[in-house]
Amino acid sequence: xxxxxKQKIIQRLSKKLANNNFYITDSQGLNVQQVNEIRKxxxxxxxxxxxxxxxxxxxxxxxxxxxxxxxxxxxxILKGPTSIYIAQKNASEPAKIIQKFQKxxxxxxxxxxxxxxDGQLFIGSQxxxxxxxxxxxxxxxxxxxxxxxxxxxxxxxxxxxxxxxxAGVIKTLANR
Numbered sequence: 578x579x580x581x582x583k584q585k586i587i588q589r590l591s592k593k594l595a596n597n598n599f600y601i602t603d604s605q606g607l608n609v610q611q612v613n614e615i616r617k618x619x620x621x622x623x624x625x626x627x628x629x630x631x632x633x634x635x636x637x638x639x640x641x642x643x644x645x646x647x648x649x650x651x652x653x654i655l656k657g658p659t660s661i662y663i664a665q666k667n668a669s670e671p672a673k674i675i676q677k678f679q680k681x682x683x684x685x686x687x688x689x690x691x692x693x694x695d696g697q698l699f700i701g702s703q704x705x706x707x708x709x710x711x712x713x714x715x716x717x718x719x720x721x722x723x724x725x726x727x728x729x730x731x732x733x734x735x736x737x738x739x740x741x742x743x744a745g746v747i748k749t750l751a752n753r
Contacts, residue, residue, distance in 0.1 A: 590637045598668040598694045602687040605658040625663040631655040654690035668694045672709035
């Protein structure tokens with residue numbers, strides 16, 4: 578592969594990784610059919626899946642213009658075969674795909690090496706379960722709004738349900 582071709586790959590991957598969540602896995606031992614199944618599932622869920630050389634990924638991470646220190650990621654997990662899942666919207670979707678594949682095929686591959694979620698570094702497969710349970714930003718915002726609206730809805734409901742009782746209470750208080 579020529580230097581120009583490598584540079585183009587790094588530039589394209591940098592654009593995809595910038596401001597997106599991504600997972601790095603080890604897919605060694607999976608056959609072509611299994612990898613194609615993962616690719617199809619990722620495509621259906623709007624997730625970019627790519628097998629990549631560690632040196633190209635390390636150079637791409639170095640070229641990113643953000644405040645994240647990728648040194649632990651580069652030193653600890655960029656060894657052996659590497660696949661990358663890039664999620665633009667729902668950060669937990671790649672983790673769910675990996676987890677589902679492991680359960681249905683009854684194997685430990687693809688093995689989660691690490692992930693970057695909203696600027697946070699997660700190294701090791703022990704984080705897979707927690708990452709798969711993450712809620713999307715839209716869901717969290719919806720839950721927050723419903724929590725903020727709940728007290729006013731309760732007050733309004735209480736006033737509406739006890740209109741007749743409220744008038745009776747006021748009359749009783751006036752008679753005292």
